[in-house]
Amino acid sequence: MKAILTGHTKGLGAALAANLLARGVPLLGLARTGAPALREAYPDLFEEVELDLADGAALAAWLEGGALERYLDGTGAVLLLNNAGVVGPVGPLDVQDPQAVLRSVALNVAAPMALSAAVVRASSAAQRRILHISSGAARNAYPGWSVYCATKAALDQHARAVALDGERGVRICSLAPGVIDTGMQAEIRDTPEERFPQRQRFVDLKETGTLVDPERCAEQLVDYMLGSGFGAEVIADLRTLS
Template structure:
């Protein structure tokens, strides 16, 4: 793919939900996008053939991620860009339930997808895009990383890991790299449908999320993506390594 766009963005999990909304809005802003997901988006490439590159990658497999990150793909994609944005969006909330019910294989997959992949891609991007004068990394975090919920011990732990990673990277004081672990609020996606479909014995707080849906309190992926991108490209981005879009994304 060739593009003269001075801004390049990498979005993981770009094939659905918030990731799809982020990719679509970046493309609409004339930003070249590299989408990393286990499958391609249904129609974005047809609509934006000159701006979208897609890589089918199993982000829950650290060996695959490491092999791809070691290739020249990131350097080639970011070459010539002034601003490079990485949005680590892909993730899973499984396994859900008390610790004694959790499947060890699902725990390993969650840690690989939710933690290992974002950290590996962040490192790879920082190394590959040295010519860019403005490099920005967004970890899609969650309130679950800052507050413990019954049944979500693995999900809470993985999101807390992203928060602390951002805090530590910010201490590296690389002036050409900004990072923020950003909670996007409660969004009406497939993940929310999974939450509402959870067994109450495994996730006692299910009714709270059912009420959010019934009362129209879930943000749309499109509205959240707009807020998130406006903040990610703002001068304020990176001033705090852990944030909530519902606070930093408020109109001035």
């Protein structure tokens, strides 16, 4: 078994990387920056590529270079965790930077879709498990979050359609992990209320200690991904999985 994880250097991604490696699962991390502590702690299990996943040309060049095929060669099972994402740009249309919209869609949608296809094409493993980190925002619209809601909803629909394809050995799930205490949450709390009217709700979650610890979330998420029931619910919420 081998795993591929995007956005492995911070937040939930860092917790997922540490959890997988602690279980002895070889991991390839893809992110704009590196994780030297993981390289030092797991020199035989961990590899990483510093890659801006919002840069479609850079991602395409890496995929065309054969590194993915070489990494997956001979492995019996593959886990792909599409975790990298951004919440911005936040606000109504008249304050959204079009370039930021393009980068957000590239990172939140195009990269996970391309990687999903690339992993299945590059591997002949008996099991290919694909996890999209989705959000409650995929299923409920929020003012100021039109880009984030739309991009996460796209992942949900992608998972539904892939599941309908019924490819042998491929399981997929688009999973909302809950509200996690990460840098993204800090970014949300720092957003002016005129751009995100729901801001106070997230401030309250922090102040009341309701946010989920990333390490606890990662433990539950990896347990689910490795379990026999993965993919039975194509659109799922970690908080309601049995």
